[in-house]
Amino acid sequence: MSAKPIHIVGGGLAGSEAAWQAAEAGVPVILHEMRPVRGTDAHKTEGLAELVCSNSFRSDDAQTNAVGLLHAEMRLAGSLIMSSGDANQVPAGGALAVDRDCFSNAVTARLEAHPLITIVREEVTGLPPADWDQAIIATGPLTAPALAEAIAAGTSSDALAFFDAIAPIVHFESIDMNTCWFQSRYDKVGPGGTGKDYINCPMDKEQYEAFVQALMDGQKTEFKQWEGTPYFDGCLPIEVMAERGPETLRHGPMKPMGLTNEHNPTVKAYAVVQLRQDNALGTLYNMVGFQTKLKHGEQVRIFRMIPGLENAEFARLGGLHRNTYLNSPTLLDPTLQLRSRPGLRFAGQITGCEGYVESAAIGLLAGRFAAAERLGRPMTPPPATTAFGALLNHITSGHIVSDDEPGKRSFQPMNVNFGLFPEIEAPKVDGKRLRGKEKTVAKKKAMTGRALADCRVWLGLATAAQAAE
Numbered sequence: 150m151s152a153k154p155i156h157i158v159g160g161g162l163a164g165s166e167a168a169w170q171a172a173e174a175g176v177p178v179i180l181h182e183m184r185p186v187r188g189t190d191a192h193k194t195e196g197l198a199e200l201v202c203s204n205s206f207r208s209d210d211a212q213t214n215a216v217g218l219l220h221a222e223m224r225l226a227g228s229l230i231m232s233s234g235d236a237n238q239v240p241a242g243g244a245l246a247v248d249r250d251c252f253s254n255a256v257t258a259r260l261e262a263h264p265l266i267t268i269v270r271e272e273v274t275g276l277p278p279a280d281w282d283q284a285i286i287a288t289g290p291l292t293a294p295a296l297a298e299a300i301a302a303g304t305s306s307d308a309l310a311f312f313d314a315i316a317p318i319v320h321f322e323s324i325d326m327n328t329c330w331f332q333s334r335y336d337k338v339g340p341g342g343t344g345k346d347y348i349n350c351p352m353d354k355e356q357y358e359a360f361v362q363a364l365m366d367g368q369k370t371e372f373k374q375w376e377g378t379p380y381f382d383g384c385l386p387i388e389v390m391a392e393r394g395p396e397t398l399r400h401g402p403m404k405p406m407g408l409t410n411e412h413n414p415t416v417k418a419y420a421v422v423q424l425r426q427d428n429a430l431g432t433l434y435n436m437v438g439f440q441t442k443l444k445h446g447e448q449v450r451i452f453r454m455i456p457g458l459e460n461a462e463f464a465r466l467g468g469l470h471r472n473t474y475l476n477s478p479t480l481l482d483p484t485l486q487l488r489s490r491p492g493l494r495f496a497g498q499i500t501g502c503e504g505y506v507e508s509a510a511i512g513l514l515a516g517r518f519a520a521a522e523r524l525g526r527p528m529t530p531p532p533a534t535t536a537f538g539a540l541l542n543h544i545t546s547g548h549i550v551s552d553d554e555p556g557k558r559s560f561q562p563m564n565v566n567f568g569l570f571p572e573i574e575a576p577k578v579d580g581k582r583l584r585g586k587e588k589t590v591a592k593k594k595a596m597t598g599r600a601l602a603d604c605r606v607w608l609g610l611a612t613a614a615q616a617a618e
């Protein structure tokens with residue numbers, strides 16, 4: 150065992166899990182948490198792994214839900230966050246919800262009691278010093294300003310976003326391609342493109358006017374006090390653009406120029422909504438220019454008015470909130486290590502995942518990678534077919550970087566979802582292809598079965614031969 154510790158900055162969901170994983174692997178850990186010396190705009194206690202808002206870890210269904218699958222994989226990996234969550238559950242139907250104080254107390258107590266973990270209550274104000282040769286920064290979306298500035302300076306000026314406008318992301322298979330068509334504006338091929346890079350949804354005048362009215366009438370979320378920052382990159386929410394005049398959107402993100410509807414080439418669309426491929430697998434598409442602060446239920450209702458999106462399933466809905474995250478696909482290697490500074494890893498929401506469970510999962514991976522490196526063991530990233538691997542790939546490599554909106558960063562935080570997994574055929578039943586909902590459920594079950602089998606092999610809990618049985 151090495152006596153040299155791994156330093157972890159931030160004792161939130163990710164930092165707590167990373168500390169646990171590294172210590173359980175036999176490596177000493179020093180965990181630096183600034184609360185209660187310095188607070189954040191959202192945390193209220195000095196407990197580790199405090200849940201700042203909802204008390205839900207979302208669905209616990211490991212067969213047909215991607216976050217439920219992530220729960221299952223984390224349990225297999227001996228997760229502190231999951232075992233403390235399981236021990237402090239409150240009734241919540243199919244979801245795993247927890248008593249937030251008991252949960253945080255349990256995580257704190259187990260970390261404090263671990264013989265290899267030392268907790269230091271202090272703010273870290275700069276990048277880890279050189280003698281912290283193995284370190285993990287897990288300071289979350291509300292990273293204290295001095296450290297955030299040091300990270301920005303130590304990476305590149307656009308490395309951190311301080312205010313975030315996110316547009317919805319749609320599952321490709323839920324888009325009606327009998328209404329929509331693939332085409333880039335003016336058939337431009339551009340670098341790495343084909344001339345057919347966008348999905349286009351056409352609107353006639355009546356549809357456009359009804360849509361603009363719905364945007365203006367839709368219920369919006371109110372900004373919280375800590376959200377008093379100007380719009381990121383000057384990109385306005387669509388409902389704010391709609392309020393500026395009925396034609397604004399038609400001359401902005403919904404302009405119909407340079408596009409011909411292949412299903413109806415003689416009729417020019419009055420307005421067009423464009424979606425751009427969001428991941429390398431081509432299973433997810435984001436709505437271009439559709440950042441919004443409409444309430445989530447309203448987004449689903451109003452965006453399903455768009456021709457071709459009547460049955461859209463959303464992998465993520467739009468929103469505007471303060472966030473601090475790295476441009477990870479550029480900056481991090483597949484083991485979450487800063488390419489420009491080996492030995493320094495990032496974990497949690499600051500890497501560009503979203504949510505308590507996802508943040509903890511990335512903490513789990515960072516803790517394991519750092520411990521393996523310290524112990525001189527091989528660091529094999531989890532297979533892409535697992536929820537761990539799907540999420541890690543989104544952060545470090547799977548995302549497609551768009552270069553057609555200069556100055557705007559396309560990598561956006563995301564929850565785990567099935568669109569991040571490699572495709573799988575839905576199994577046939579009695580030799581017959583399934584359809585509709587049955588097919589969707591069968592496909593999800595096939596994906597989760599494959600994921601859990603591959604995860605067991607990755608964790609050394611089963612051999613490949615056993616997993617194939």
Ligand SMILES: Cc1cc2nc3c(=O)[nH]c(=O)nc-3n(C[C@H](O)[C@H](O)[C@H](O)COP(=O)(O)OP(=O)(O)OC[C@H]3O[C@@H](n4cnc5c(N)ncnc54)[C@H](O)[C@@H]3O)c2cc1C
Pocket residue numbers: 158159160161162163164181182183184188189191192198199201202203204271272273274287288289290291292293296496497498499503504505506508509
């Ligand atoms: C207002 C708000 C509401 C949210 N609501 C939800 C929700 O309902 N459900 C959900 O799933 N996700 C929610 N999220 C996202 C949530 O933050 C993440 O899911 C999760 O908490 C991120 O985990 P993390 O470990 O990356 O960061 P955190 O859990 O925030 O942990 C980061 C830790 O680092 C510490 N820290 C920061 N800077 C320093 C420093 N310089 N030195 C030392 N310590 C430092 C902080 O005190 C904190 O303890 C919300 C986020 C915000 C900001």
